[in-house]
Amino acid sequence: MKEELFVSGRNIPNIDPYLNIWHWQIPIYLFLGGLAAGILFLAGVYTILGKEKEMQATVKWAPFIVPFALIIGLGMLFLDLKHKLYFWQLYTTIRLQSPMGWGAWVLMIMTPISIIWSASYLREVFPNWDWKFKFLCTFEAWVIKNRKLIAWPMAIYAVILGIYTGILLSAFNARPLWNTTILGPLFLVSGMSTGAATIILMSKNHEERKLISRLDLLFIAVELFFIVHMIMGFLAGSQVQIDAANLFLGGQFTVPFFVFVIILGLLFPAVLEILELIGFKMPIIIPAILVLLGGLIFRFIMVEAGQITRYLY
């Protein structure tokens, strides 16, 4: 006998037909967080390796973007809050179980570190810059002397920040598309990749660009690998996860996901970078911009699609 199933569901005008509580602010916040993490990680690593001279854009110039990215990112998070006047309570509580909570704290640590880092290079951009107060000059001298010491926590916190952008989503059991542990590493490499792309855009040194674009190639490869694993994991999962994967495999997000994220955001820039590496003249700006756009669209799609997936009962 053929079975028919009809579910009326609920119909609450201002809540249904489906959950849509996080809008455009959250993907931008996640994108900027990942971008900042990527830049600071590379800046930290190359400082620890002692390559400040060879990798000027990585260590000095690109990190100037980071404080702005983080502050705009936090601004986005603030815009997303519905009870804005109470936002300060994020910083009067420490709740380790809440990804939103410890993410706010990681940003609280990361933003000052990035400001101090950039400030210590400010006089290399504006040689006549005057800090006005003596203690600021003393502090600057101390930072310049101890950059390697700062680079360690900076690189480590950058990894935590990058993973956090994924964990923020993956901690929600109720959204099957997000509820996969691979989302943390995936958003981390995606963030690294966008950070590398930013450095490529800012670098004027050919050797540096070549090295970073090789790294970017590696990040793209790992990212593709993680995406394939994520979808494989969903398809081997429960019905709600199979439904989540199907959003990308024939469902309503198939075209934007494959066209903008996989092809234009990952495969095409990878091919261009490979062509560049084997000797073709390539405007390196094209793959870099594609990677940035791909990363942004990827986060928009993940946030939007995740909110559609749900438990069915």
Place this chain on the structure above:
Amino acid sequence: MRYAMAIDTRKCVGCSDCVVACQTENDVPIGFCRDWVTETVDGTYPNVSIELRSERCNHCDNSPCVRCCPTGASHFEDGGIVLVTHNKCIGCGACIQSCPYEARYSHPDGYVDKCTFCIHRVRKGENPACVSVCPTKCMYFGDLDDPNSEIVNVLKNRKFKALSPEAGTKPNIFYLT
């Protein structure tokens, strides 16, 4: 003390009195609900069956909403009732995302709102508004730790299920089938 609710799907007629009672009792703004009724029809004519369910926050023992709240606004009250402290809530929406039952909504005033099991009535020894108005008396509210309570009795003698137990939230609303 562990408060829970049992709802008899065989007695429920889907009148939505529980929904209206809740809206009136708790001043729920127009266009929002803390509880709702779903209807599931199964089978092919003429062999069809229908299940009506009055649904709300499950006041789970393992509440993802309490876990993910960055400020501690979502918390447990006595008896395992999950509540939101309005002036601690920043409206980040994390708890709304975390709920597999989609029982939470963003109140127009900014904070997140949901079923409170009518804790203000329960503390006075009364039943929640939805339970007390039900014309078919299909809802039972009580303490699972009290072996003489009506809810324990009815859960002992009837078959029941919870919604999405696979979500791992250990819900406290039971549907008698």
